Amino acid sequence: xxxxxxxxxxxxxxxxxxxxxxxxxxxxxxxxxxxxxxxxxxxxxxxxxxxxxxxxxxxxxxxxxxxxxxxxxxxxxxxxxxxxxxxxxxxxxxxxxxxxxxxxxxxxxxxxxxxxxxxxxxxxxxxxxxxxxxxxxxxxxxxxxxxxxxxxxxxxxxxxxxxxxxxxxxxxxxxxxxxxxxxxxxxxxxxxxxxxxxxxxxxxxxxxxxxxxxxxxxxxxxxxxxxxxxxxxxxxxxxxxxxxxxxxxxxxxxxxxxxxxxxxxxxxxxxxxxxxxxxxxxxxxxxxxxxxxxxxxxxxxxx
Amino acid sequence: xxxxxxxxxxxxxxxxxxxxxxxxxxxxxxxxxxxxxxxxxxxxxxxxxxxxxxxxxxxxxxxxxxxxxxxxxxxxxxxxxxxxxxxxxxxxxxxxxxxxxxxxxxxxxxxxxxxxxxxxxxxxxxxxxxxxxxxxxxxxxxxxxxxxxxxx
Ligand SMILES: [Zn+2]
Numbered sequence: 001x002x003x004x005x006x007x008x009x010x011x012x013x014x015x016x017x018x019x020x021x022x023x024x025x026x027x028x029x030x031x032x033x034x035x036x037x038x039x040x041x042x043x044x045x046x047x048x049x050x051x052x053x054x055x056x057x058x059x060x061x062x063x064x065x066x067x068x069x070x071x072x073x074x075x076x077x078x079x080x081x082x083x084x085x086x087x088x089x090x091x092x093x094x095x096x097x098x099x100x101x102x103x104x105x106x107x108x109x110x111x112x113x114x115x116x117x118x119x120x121x122x123x124x125x126x127x128x129x130x131x132x133x134x135x136x137x138x139x140x141x142x143x144x145x146x147x148x149x150x151x152x153x154x155x156x157x158x159x160x161x162x163x164x165x166x167x168x169x170x171x172x173x174x175x176x177x178x179x180x181x182x183x184x185x186x187x188x189x190x191x192x193x194x195x196x197x198x199x200x201x202x203x204x205x206x207x208x209x210x211x212x213x214x215x216x217x218x219x220x221x222x223x224x225x226x227x228x229x230x231x232x233x234x235x236x237x238x239x240x241x242x243x244x245x246x247x248x249x250x251x252x253x254x255x256x257x258x259x260x261x262x263x264x265x266x267x268x269x270x271x272x273x274x275x276x277x278x279x280x281x282x283x284x285x286x287x288x289x290x291x292x293x294x295x296x297x298x299x300x301x302x303x
Numbered sequence: 304x305x306x307x308x309x310x311x312x313x314x315x316x317x318x319x320x321x322x323x324x325x326x327x328x329x330x331x332x333x334x335x336x337x338x339x340x341x342x343x344x345x346x347x348x349x350x351x352x353x354x355x356x357x358x359x360x361x362x363x364x365x366x367x368x369x370x371x372x373x374x375x376x377x378x379x380x381x382x383x384x385x386x387x388x389x390x391x392x393x394x395x396x397x398x399x400x401x402x403x404x405x406x407x408x409x410x411x412x413x414x415x416x417x418x419x420x421x422x423x424x425x426x427x428x429x430x431x432x433x434x435x436x437x438x439x440x441x442x443x444x445x446x447x448x449x450x451x452x453x454x455x
Contacts, residue, residue: 084422104416104417104418106417106441106443107418109442110418110424
């Protein structure tokens with residue numbers, strides 16, 4: 001069953017990614033309220049992630065499927081100390097597909113090895129969250145018309161942010177992607193990713209501020225800079241306002257620029273940006289529903 | 304005539320001699336091969352001079368030859384190790400360990416948040432070659448280097 005599960009964005013080739021994005025566009029253009037009739041999707045959320053869970057559940061409901069599951073680990077089987085394996089083996093009997101979020105890294109791959117039905121990783125600790133990456137790609141393709149020749153700005157915590165790492169890996173499939181990494185010194189993009197881009201011959205630039213270069217961006221992907229990530233709290237105080245996007249900064253930006261954020265945001269995008277046509281993060285969340293519909297339909301062999 | 308007492312590690316009639324083990328990793332090799340469970344006569348020598356390794360260790364196991372898959376696991380901590388198969392006190396075959404592409408169930412993943420450290424799962428790593436072999440966990444994708452290598 002392993003090959004049918006989606007554990008890591010690296011499981012999908014460029015063609016498979018493009019196929020999912022095409023399917024997602026199809027669901028956006030014409031909803032299919034009966035596609036999942038008679039199918040049961042289990043959503044096992046071992047840690048709360050309301051947005052991701054609601055997005056999946058909305059995607060299932062709009063395709064006519066049914067949902068079973070739990071939304072945090074205080075539910076009975078987990079608190080009784082049942083192993084992940086036993087829960088997955090049991091839930092496999094009740095469902096056609098398992099969507100799982102779990103705080104431990106590698107839990108999704110393990111679940112996919114023991115499950116009798118396909119597993120979709122909805123986040124395994126700090127490791128992978130591939131449906132987020134696919135919805136990011138769908139949002140980029142939809143707003144830019146293509147995934148090639150784009151200048152992508154990744155802003156904020158580039159050291160620990162798994163969404164930016166996965167997005168980088170996925171975008172590296174596409175021709176002439178240029179990356180601009182904007183982060184505080186302490187939270188720079190890890191060397192392994194820079195080395196990966198070097199080997200592919202893709203260009204990237206590192207900055208500690210982005211006001212001077214923002215006019216070149218096609219996509220600005222904002223992430224949160226968290227206080228707890230700094231060894232020195234003073235350092236955080238110094239930089240915390242540099243990585244906040246404001247409406248006034250958008251003045252000389254490209255028309256096609258769109259601003260993305262995995263949500264929830266805290267203060268890294270000022271609410272005054274919301275009025276700009278370039279603010280795309282709420283539509284991005286809606287795109288998550290189409291993308292997850294596409295992933296589930298593809299995995300279940302219905303598309 | 305005075306009898307000279309040889310205290311050095313003596314020869315064996317039949318069996319296997321594992322040579323060129325870094326001295327500091329002797330005990331890791333012992334646990335990888337699970338030698339503590341053997342009934343055979345086993346002799347160890349350690350902190351022996353070696354041009355290549357500085358200080359090396361040697362293991363002699365009487366009446367035993369190893370299966371390749373088993374012995375290649377020791378490449379993890381002794382990539383230069385050489386096996387000598389002994390018959391009638393003579394070396395009849397010599398070979399080097401081969402670094403495997405995958406290591407299953409010997410090492411612990413260094414990541415405390417890895418599922419393999421919380422459930423009853425056989426660990427599985429892909430081997431990253433180099434002077435000092437490192438292991439990439441197939442589950443959490445984190446790398447365990449020599450310094451953090453923990454043999455189960
Ligand atoms: Zn691991």
